[in-house]
Amino acid sequence: VNTFVDAFRFIAENLGLLLSKTGEHLMLSAVALGIAVVLALPLGLWLGHRHRGLFFATGVSTLGRALPSVVLIALGLTIFGFGFWNTSAALVVLAVPPILTNAYLAIDTVDRDVVEAARGMGMSDRQVLRDVELPLGLPLVIAGVRIAAVFVIATATIAAVAGGGGLGEIIVNQASYGLAGVVGASLWVSGLALLAGFGLELLRRALMYGPRDATERVGSQ
Amino acid sequence: VTAAPGPVIPQFGEGSSCETSNGWFCTDWVRVHWGDTLQPALIQHIELTLIAVGCGFAISLALALIALRFRPLDAPFGALSDLLYTIPSLAFFQLLVPLTGLTVTTVEIALISYTLLILYRNMIEGLRGVSADVLEAARGMGLTRTQTLLRVQLPLAVPTIVAALRIATVSTISIATVAALVLPRGLGHPIFIALEQDLFKTEILAAGGLAVALALCADALLALTQRALTPWNRRLA
DSSP states (O other), X not given: OHHHHHHHHHHHHTHHHHHXXXXXXXXXXXXXXXXXXXXXXXXXXXXXXXXXXXXXXXXXXXXXXXXXXXXXXXXXHHHHOSSHHHXXXXXXXXXXXXXXXXXXXXXXXXXXXXXXXXXXXXXXXXXXXXXXXXXXXXXXXXXXXXXXXXXXXXXXXXXXXXXXXXXXXXXXXXXHHHHHHHHHHHHHHHHHHHHHHHHHHHHHHHHOOSOHHHHHHHHHO | OOOOOSSSSOOTTTSOHHHHTTOSOOHHHHHHHIIIIIXXXXXXXXXXXXXXXHHHHHHHHHHHHHHHHSGGGHHHHHHHHHHHHHXXXXXXHHHHHHHHOSSHHHXXXXXXXXXXXXXXXXXXXXHHTSOHHXXXXXXXXXXXXXXXXXXXXXXXXXXXXXXXXXXXXXXXXHHTTGGGGTSSOSTHHHHHHHHHTTOOHHHHHHHHHHHHHHHHHHHHHHHHHHHHHOTTOGGGO
């Protein structure tokens, strides 16, 4: 328990270091998450809209879960060498599955009657996706991004093993920072992940369309 | 590239030409070190996973049954499991070290915590998802609350629960590799050694491949189990 007191003292005394590492950490996470969203979101939305590729979407998510982050980072190292891009590539691979699968499910599970009605009103294919399916599926889409964001922030910590920088650098370097530093940085990065998760959860709630219960039932199917 | 001692560590400069030049996958290294490195790591990994998923399953089932009867407890249980799931695995392991030391307990506490969110959420959802008509019919047949739970709600929730077990098992196998940073056990251990030893590719690929294969096998096995458990609903498997 004493260690935790020391850990908080470490946080207080090394605020500058922690903040600069947090900057690196967030930069790395944001770049990876951004690339993953650009890659996975359109594909997931389109597959969901066509109601095709369920096997593909679930397969990607199982495979993504099965690939240990440590292995991805180690492989990234052997291919790209030490540094920012190695880590980013590994993080992108991790972030794609939840975004893709959730985007697919979000659109795929929108009430078919509503979609039918929209078509009956003369909406074009694109309008159906943009004005009907996307708004209704948005909470689940955001839920996927939230899972991915938490994943990425967590794994960016492991990236320190590969020289990716960020807060993990303190956690894996007990020799320089001591146990107090390791525990302090662990507390700090946990707080960061919780904050990111909480922020995106608030966004998801704010974007929810109609009564909350109805949307959640769609999401859980 | 320097030579390093020890049986586990690739001996650059001594082994085959593939090992010396750090080729992508040296089958001869795998053959020689299967017995002293890969197989023990694989067995340890399976142990870590079985304990974590087993305990996680028991705890989640208990929590789900409690929350099913005392609804107000559902929100705090859900929030707690959500909170535990959000903590980065590496940080979680390190935060437990001052409390439980560099032990299997530390690793298992973290691994079990990660299974809770997935298992608890799906169990509650599966048990609650049984339609009111079915429950009404069960009551009409004179089943008690416990009988309804055991004979109606649990069997009907099996697909949801097994789906959750599949996700939890696959994730645990994956997260357990990180555990090697605090405890030299499981398939993560050879990977970290290879990272320190000039990125010995064969060891990374072999141990990593085993982890992925283990996860996919476990997933397939559970999918088959579900088919066997729910003969009335083959479509969902």
